[in-house]
Amino acid sequence: MGKGDILVPGTANGASTLRRFPFAVAMILLVAFLLLVGCGGGGGGGGQGGGEDPIRIGVILPYSGVYAQLGQDITDGMNLYFEEQGMEIAGRSVELIQEDTEANPQVGVEAARTLIERDEVEIITGTVSSAVAYGVIDLISQDQIPFVISNATGNDVTRRGIPYVFRTSASSWQVSYPMGGWLVDNGVQNVYVSAPDYAAGQEQAGGFKEGLAAAGGNLVDEAYPPLGNSDYSTYLTNISQASPQAEWSFYAGTDAVSFVRQYAEAGLKESVPLYGSGYMVEADTIEGQGDAAVGIRTGLFYASGLDNPENTAFIENFQSQFDRDPSTYAVQGYDAAWLIGEALKATEGDTDPDALVEAMEGVEFQSPRGPLSLDENHNPIQNIYIREAREQNGRIENVVIDTIENVQDPGA
Amino acid sequence: MATQAESGRKTQSFVSVHAGTIAVLAGALLLAIVPLVGSRYYVSVFTQILILSIFALSLGFLMGFPKLISLGHAAFFGVGAYAAGIFATRVDPNVVLTLGVALALSLLLALVIGVLSLRSTGIYFLMITLALAQLVYVASQQWESLTGGTNGLVGIPRPELFGLLRFDRTTFFYLVLLLAVLSYLLFRTLVRSPFGRILIGIGSNEQRMRAIGYSPRSYKLTAFVVAGAVAGLSGALWAHFNGIVTPEDLHWSHSAEALIMVIAGGAGTLIGPMLGAALIWLLESALQSYTDRSTMITGIVFILFVFFARNGIAGIAQSAWERVRR
Numbered sequence: 001m002g003k004g005d006i007l008v009p010g011t012a013n014g015a016s017t018l019r020r021f022p023f024a025v026a027m028i029l030l031v032a033f034l035l036l037v038g039c040g041g042g043g044g045g046g047g048q049g050g051g052e053d054p055i056r057i058g059v060i061l062p063y064s065g066v067y068a069q070l071g072q073d074i075t076d077g078m079n080l081y082f083e084e085q086g087m088e089i090a091g092r093s094v095e096l097i098q099e100d101t102e103a104n105p106q107v108g109v110e111a112a113r114t115l116i117e118r119d120e121v122e123i124i125t126g127t128v129s130s131a132v133a134y135g136v137i138d139l140i141s142q143d144q145i146p147f148v149i150s151n152a153t154g155n156d157v158t159r160r161g162i163p164y165v166f167r168t169s170a171s172s173w174q175v176s177y178p179m180g181g182w183l184v185d186n187g188v189q190n191v192y193v194s195a196p197d198y199a200a201g202q203e204q205a206g207g208f209k210e211g212l213a214a215a216g217g218n219l220v221d222e223a224y225p226p227l228g229n230s231d232y233s234t235y236l237t238n239i240s241q242a243s244p245q246a247e248w249s250f251y252a253g254t255d256a257v258s259f260v261r262q263y264a265e266a267g268l269k270e271s272v273p274l275y276g277s278g279y280m281v282e283a284d285t286i287e288g289q290g291d292a293a294v295g296i297r298t299g300l301f302y303a304s305g306l307d308n309p310e311n312t313a314f315i316e317n318f319q320s321q322f323d324r325d326p327s328t329y330a331v332q333g334y335d336a337a338w339l340i341g342e343a344l345k346a347t348e349g350d351t352d353p354d355a356l357v358e359a360m361e362g363v364e365f366q367s368p369r370g371p372l373s374l375d376e377n378h379n380p381i382q383n384i385y386i387r388e389a390r391e392q393n394g395r396i397e398n399v400v401i402d403t404i405e406n407v408q409d410p411g412a
Numbered sequence: 413m414a415t416q417a418e419s420g421r422k423t424q425s426f427v428s429v430h431a432g433t434i435a436v437l438a439g440a441l442l443l444a445i446v447p448l449v450g451s452r453y454y455v456s457v458f459t460q461i462l463i464l465s466i467f468a469l470s471l472g473f474l475m476g477f478p479k480l481i482s483l484g485h486a487a488f489f490g491v492g493a494y495a496a497g498i499f500a501t502r503v504d505p506n507v508v509l510t511l512g513v514a515l516a517l518s519l520l521l522a523l524v525i526g527v528l529s530l531r532s533t534g535i536y537f538l539m540i541t542l543a544l545a546q547l548v549y550v551a552s553q554q555w556e557s558l559t560g561g562t563n564g565l566v567g568i569p570r571p572e573l574f575g576l577l578r579f580d581r582t583t584f585f586y587l588v589l590l591l592a593v594l595s596y597l598l599f600r601t602l603v604r605s606p607f608g609r610i611l612i613g614i615g616s617n618e619q620r621m622r623a624i625g626y627s628p629r630s631y632k633l634t635a636f637v638v639a640g641a642v643a644g645l646s647g648a649l650w651a652h653f654n655g656i657v658t659p660e661d662l663h664w665s666h667s668a669e670a671l672i673m674v675i676a677g678g679a680g681t682l683i684g685p686m687l688g689a690a691l692i693w694l695l696e697s698a699l700q701s702y703t704d705r706s707t708m709i710t711g712i713v714f715i716l717f718v719f720f721a722r723n724g725i726a727g728i729a730q731s732a733w734e735r736v737r738r
Contacts, residue, residue: 104658104660105658106654106658106660106661109655113456117452117456130563131562131566134566135566135655137566138566138569142570
C-alpha cells in the first residue's frame with residue numbers, strides 16, 4: 001500500500017467503488033435533488049407575493065402526544081372565528097399555517113423559526129406548554145412578530161411586559177388566587193393543598209396559597225406527587241389523617257381523572273370537600289371522571305353553563321360545525337382568533353408589527369366567557385367563576401355558583 | 413495501484429493533495445454570498461447546517477483516523493451549549509468569553525470521559541462513552557436551578573463582540589462560516605502532522621504502534637480531547653443560534669445522529685462528515701414540512717449508503733473524480 005492510501009482511507013477500496021460508478025452518479029443526483037427540494041420549499045413561502053397577498057398566521061400547537069386534544073380544540077375554536085369571517089379580513093384572505101410543537105420546547109422553537117423565516121408569517125399564535133412559550137418569546141422579540149398565546153399559563157409569560165406578547169387564556173395565579181379568599185369567606189379556614197410537581201403545578205398552588213394567606217386562612221399541609229402519577233393512595237391517606245376542612249388541588253388531563261376518581265373511591269369526598277383549579281374538572285376530563293366529579297367546586301374564567309348570548313351562540317355554532325361540545329381551550333382559541341381578526345380589521349389589513357400591537361391593545365372582546373379586556377401586560381382581566389359540577393340535562397356540567405369579578409394578574 | 417497513485421501525483425499533485433481544502437474553501441466562498449442573494453431563511457438554514465457540520469467534523473476526525481467510535485459525543489456538544497448559554501444569560505454575551513467558556517468546559521469533560529473510557533476499546537469503548545454521556549444528560553435534566561431542567565434554558569441572546577458588534581442573523585452566519593473553515597483547517601493540519609500520522613497508525617494497527625514504541629492511549633486521549641472541545645464549540649454556536657438549550661441536545665440519540673452524518677458523508681475524510689451533516693439535516697428537517705415520513709426516508713438513505721457506498725458522499729465524489737481523470 002502506498003502512503004496515499006493510508007492518508008485517505010477512502011481510496012483503500014477505490015477500485016471497487018469505481019465499479020459502482022452508475023450508482024455513484026445516482027447518489028450525487030439524489031443529493032442534488034434533495035438540495036433542490038430543500039431550497040425549493042424555502043422559495044414557496046416567499047414566492048406568493050402576488051397582488052392578492054394572504055395574511056399568513058403561524059399556529060404552533062401540539063397536534064401529537066398527550067396534549068393533542070388541547071391543540072385540536074384551540075385550532076377548532078380559531079377556525080370557528082375565521083370561518084365566521086369567510087376566511088377573509090379587510091379584503092385579504094387568511095391563511096393559517098400549522099406546525100406541531102409536540103409540547104417540546106426544542107421542537108416548538110424550531111417550528112416557530114421555520115414559520116417566521118420560511119413561511120414569513122406575520123403573526124404567531126399558540127403554545128399549550130409554557131416552556132415552549134418562553135422559548136418562542138425570545139424568537140419573536142428578535143424579529144418583532146406579534147405573538148398571541150392561546151393557552152400557556154406561566155405567570156412570567158406576560159409579567160415580563162414584552163410589547164409583542166398577548167395572552168387570551170390566563171396566568172396560573174389568576175385562576176387559583178381568587179379561590180383562597182372565596183373559601184375563607186365561605187367559612188373554610190384550614191385547607192390541604194396538593195398539585196403535581198412541575199412548573200404549572202407549583203405556580204397554581206402558589207397562587208392559591210397566596211390567596212388563602214391573604215384572607216387569613218391556614219395551610220394545613222401540602223403534597224406534590226410527580227407529574228403523570230397513577231396511584232395517589234399514600235397522599236390520600238395523609239390528607240385523611242390531617243383532617244382539614246377542605247382539600248384544594250390542581251391536576252390536569254389524565255392526572256385529573258386519576259386523582260378525582262381515587263379521591264371519591266377513598267370516600268374522602270364526603271368528609272373533606274374537594275376544591276380546585278378549573279382545569280381539574282373540564283370537558284376533557286369529565287367523561288373519564290364520571291360521577292366522581294359531581295359536587296367538586298373549581299375556579300376558572302369559563303364555564304360551559306355560563307348564561308350569556310355569546311356563550312349560547314358559541315356552543316351552538318361549535319356543536320353544529322364540529323359535532324362535539326366546546327371546551328375552555330376552544331374558547332381560548334376563539335378569543336385568540338378574535339383578537340387577531342379584530343386588530344387586523346382596525347388596521348385595515350396592515351400587518352406592520354407596531355400598528356398591530358396598538359390595534360390589539362384597543363380590541364373589544366365579545367367572548368363566550370363574559371367580560372374580557374387586556375391589562376397593560378396584555379394579560380386578560382376577566383371574571384373567575386366558582387363552578388360546581390352537577391348532573392343536569394343527562395350529563396355533568398359546570399354550573400356557576402359564584403362570580404369573582406374582574407380579576408387582574410398583579411404583574412411583575 | 414500504488415504506482416498509479418505515484419504517477420498521478422506528479423501531474424495532479426497539487427489538486428490531489430489539497431482536494432479537500434480546495435473544496436472547503438470553494439464551498440465557503442459560495443456560502444459567503446448566500447446572505448447577499450438568498451432570503452433570511454437560507455441564511456438560517458446554512459447557519460444550522462454549518463454548526464452541525466462542525467459537530468460532525470469533530471466526530472469524523474475521531475472515527476476516521478484513530479478509529480474511535482464514540483456514542484457520547486453529544487455530551488460535549490450539550491455541555492458547550494449549556495456553558496455558553498448560562499454564561500451569556502447570567503454574566504456576559506461576549507462571544508470570545510462564551511465560546512471560551514464552552515471550549516474550556518467541554519475540553520475538561522472530554523479529558524475526564526476520555527481518561528475513563530479509553531481504557532477500553534471497540535464495543536466497550538462505545539458503551540462506556542454512551543453511559544458516561546447519559547450521566548451528563550441526566551445531570552442536565554435534574555440540575556434545574558442551573559439548566560432549567562426539561563423546560564430548557566431559554567433567553568440566550570445572540571452574542572456580541574466587546575461592545576463593537578452585536579451579531580445579527582447575517583453576521584452570525586459569517587462567524588459560524590469562519591469557525592467552520594477554521595475547524596476544518598485545524599483538523600486538516602492535525603491529520604497531516606506527525607501526530608496525525610501516528611493517529612492513523614493507531615487506527616490501522618494499534619498493537620504494531622505499541623510494538624514500535626508509541627503509547628497509543630496518550631495519543632488517543634489527545635485526539636479525543638481536541639474533538640470534544642470542537643464539539644463543545646459547535647454546541648456553543650448552537651445555543652446562540654437557537655436561543656434555547658434543552659437536555660435533548662445531550663441525549664444519546666443526538667450522538668447517533670452525528671454518527672449517521674459521519675457514515676453518510678464518509679468516515680476517513682474530513683470533508684465527508686461536513687457534507688453528511690448537510691445531507692442528514694436536509695433529510696430530517698427540510699423534508700419534515702412535506703411528509704411525516706422524513707425519518708423513514710433518512711433510514712432508507714442510510715441503508716443505501718451502508719450497502720452501496722461505504723465511503724459515503726466523499727467516497728462517491730472521489731471515485732467520480734478518478735473516473736473523470738482517466
